[in-house]
Amino acid sequence: MNSRAAELAVEDLTVTHGRRPAVHHVSFRLAPGQMMALVGPNGAGKSSLLRAIAGLHGAAEGRIRCAAPVALLPQANSLDRSFPLTCRDAVLFGLWNEAGGFRPIARPERAIAALEAVGLAGFANRPVGSLSAGQFQRVLFARLLLQDAPVILLDEPFNALDARTAADLLRVVRRWHGEGRSILAVLHDLDLVRREFPSTLLLAREVIASGDTAQVLSAENRMRARMMAEAWAEDAAPCERAAA
Amino acid sequence: MLDGLIGPFAEFGFMRRALVGCVALSLAAPPLGVFLMLRRMSLTGDVLSHAILPGVAVGFLVAGLSVPAMALGGLVAGLVIAVMAGAISRATGGREDAALAALYLTALAAGVLLISWRGSAVDLSHILFGSVLGVDDAALAMMGIAASATLLFLALAWRPLILECFDPSFAQAVGARGSLWHLGLMALVVLNLVAAFQAVGTLMAVGLMMLPAIAARHWTRGIGAMVTLAAGFALLGSLAGLLLSFHLDVPSGPAIVLVTAAVWAASLLFGTVDGLLARWWPRRHLSG
Numbered sequence: 005m006n007s008r009a010a011e012l013a014v015e016d017l018t019v020t021h022g023r024r025p026a027v028h029h030v031s032f033r034l035a036p037g038q039m040m041a042l043v044g045p046n047g048a049g050k051s052s053l054l055r056a057i058a059g060l061h062g063a064a065e066g067r068i069r070c071a072a073p074v075a076l077l078p079q080a081n082s083l084d085r086s087f088p089l090t091c092r093d094a095v096l097f098g099l100w101n102e103a104g105g106f107r108p109i110a111r112p113e114r115a116i117a118a119l120e121a122v123g124l125a126g127f128a129n130r131p132v133g134s135l136s137a138g139q140f141q142r143v144l145f146a147r148l149l150l151q152d153a154p155v156i157l158l159d160e161p162f163n164a165l166d167a168r169t170a171a172d173l174l175r176v177v178r179r180w181h182g183e184g185r186s187i188l189a190v191l192h193d194l195d196l197v198r199r200e201f202p203s204t205l206l207l208a209r210e211v212i213a214s215g216d217t218a219q220v221l222s223a224e225n226r227m228r229a230r231m232m233a234e235a236w237a238e239d240a241a242p243c244e245r246a247a248a
Numbered sequence: 249m250l251d252g253l254i255g256p257f258a259e260f261g262f263m264r265r266a267l268v269g270c271v272a273l274s275l276a277a278p279p280l281g282v283f284l285m286l287r288r289m290s291l292t293g294d295v296l297s298h299a300i301l302p303g304v305a306v307g308f309l310v311a312g313l314s315v316p317a318m319a320l321g322g323l324v325a326g327l328v329i330a331v332m333a334g335a336i337s338r339a340t341g342g343r344e345d346a347a348l349a350a351l352y353l354t355a356l357a358a359g360v361l362l363i364s365w366r367g368s369a370v371d372l373s374h375i376l377f378g379s380v381l382g383v384d385d386a387a388l389a390m391m392g393i394a395a396s397a398t399l400l401f402l403a404l405a406w407r408p409l410i411l412e413c414f415d416p417s418f419a420q421a422v423g424a425r426g427s428l429w430h431l432g433l434m435a436l437v438v439l440n441l442v443a444a445f446q447a448v449g450t451l452m453a454v455g456l457m458m459l460p461a462i463a464a465r466h467w468t469r470g471i472g473a474m475v476t477l478a479a480g481f482a483l484l485g486s487l488a489g490l491l492l493s494f495h496l497d498v499p500s501g502p503a504i505v506l507v508t509a510a511v512w513a514a515s516l517l518f519g520t521v522d523g524l525l526a527r528w529w530p531r532r533h534l535s536g
Contacts, residue, residue, distance in 0.1 A: 055417075058421045059420070059421055060417050060420055060421055074421075075421075076417075076418075076421055078415070078417055078418070082417070083414070083415055084286075084288075084414070087286065087413070087414050088286070088465075088468070088469045088470055088471050088474060089410070089414060089471065090470070093410075094414070097411055097414075097415070097418065097422075100411070100422040100424060101422055105405070105407045105408040105411075105424060105429075106404070106407070131469040131470075133469055134469075151422075
């Protein structure tokens with residue numbers, strides 16, 4: 005496993021949908037080996053922020069600096085689960101940076117080992133269309149295992165999973181953390197955040213608070229975040245902090 | 249019976265040319281249809297089949313029933329609309345169906361108007377629905393080129409195309425240049441539609457691409473098997489359709505598409521994957 009530590013620095017980042025900001029003027033630093041939760045109400049811009057860091061959404065302003073490859077676990081419901089693909093083939097896409105589109109894949113049995121590591125031994129030839137939501141999420145985790153990236157972004161990794169699956173996948177996340185990888189995870193279960201994540205970034209289109217989890221998740225901060233995420237002015241003026 | 253099956257091809261050169269052309273198209277177009285279907289872009293295939301019509305019409309106005317002129321016109325018009333459809337899709341976040349319906353109605357109306365302006369009803373019918381008599385050497389060469397280019401492209405782009413269809417965001421994140429491969433796919437869809445219009449007509453060309461693909465999905469959960477099966481269904485449809493067209497004296501395009509549609513209907517009913525019969529009359533459930 006690749007345990008190169010890498011820092012992720014986000015500086016004054018703005019991501020927009022049209023002229024509306026999904027997030028604006030967001031700055032934070034994910035230190036090498038740090039495990040951080042990204043928390044905020046629905047519509048706070050958490051997924052947009054992750055997609056921008058992964059290079060899927062252009063930044064309107066600001067910078068993202070990271071010297072190492074970044075791997076993203078997307079929300080599982082964004083994918084077609086009836087796609088005619090075996091688990092093995094779906095997981096092997098995790099080796100894209102190594103094999104690309106044309107080269108033969110060296111040691112493809114790594115996909116089987118990755119499936120075993122996420123509790124899917126014997127699933128290699130199963131079509132992904134036959135999997136439950138939890139099993140499909142395990143396949144996406146196995147793909148992340150093969151990506152072997154020093155910085156891992158997880159978008160609601162434990163959503164709609166049974167307790168056993170969530171616990172198994174949390175163990176995988178802990179293992180990544182133990183290997184020195186940096187992890188940024190969008191989560192809604194605040195008890196889980198308090199228990200497992202030492203630091204937290206609370207987002208509501210802009211950073212409400214960041215740092216030690218207990219302090220960030222104060223009742224006052226959470227109330228402020230909710231009010232800011234729900235605010236919607238039809239006649240909002242141009243942002244004064246925006247570059248001309 | 250055997251005479252009715254082999255006779256037309258043994259006796260008439262134009263039937264042999266049409267058969268060779270349709271075999272080439274049947275090997276190339278359905279695999280493209282499978283990828284369009286998996287990308288949930290079946291409607292886009294339909295739009296493109298209509299989109300080539302105004303270009304074919306302009307070629308017809310300039311040079312009459314000349315294959316190179318009509319093919320060039322169709323290719324240009326199809327590529328322009330493919331790029332426009334892509335832009336609409338991106339701008340609407342995938343909710344492009346209304347705009348695409350508007351595009352293909354406009355293209356169809358413009359094409360029919362242009363052809364009717366200078367041509368006869370026979371010309372219009374020939375361009376819309378195809379004619380086995382239209383498959384001359386130039387058309388045959390065009391089909392061969394389209395099929396060869398498609399099979400080469402699929403062999404090269406197999407892995408990136410599957411990734412782009414399954415998880416376009418992941419493809420973008422790992423720098424798989426998914427949109428470039430997708431653009432190549434769309435260009436080949438247009439090329440196949442243009443190549444097919446002599447034999448099956450502009451409106452029917454997409455049938456040979458999409459119907460076998462949709463039928464194949466009812467029998468397998470693997471992409472490789474799906475592509476192979478789709479090509480097999482298209483070969484069956486082409487052969488039977490050409491014979492129907494010959495014996496009943498009907499246009500070849502609708503005949504081929506109707507036979508292929510019958511294969512799709514049978515697949516929808518009896519298919520092992522999401523077939524209707526299995527849903528209406530479920531067998532005893534399995535023990536595990």
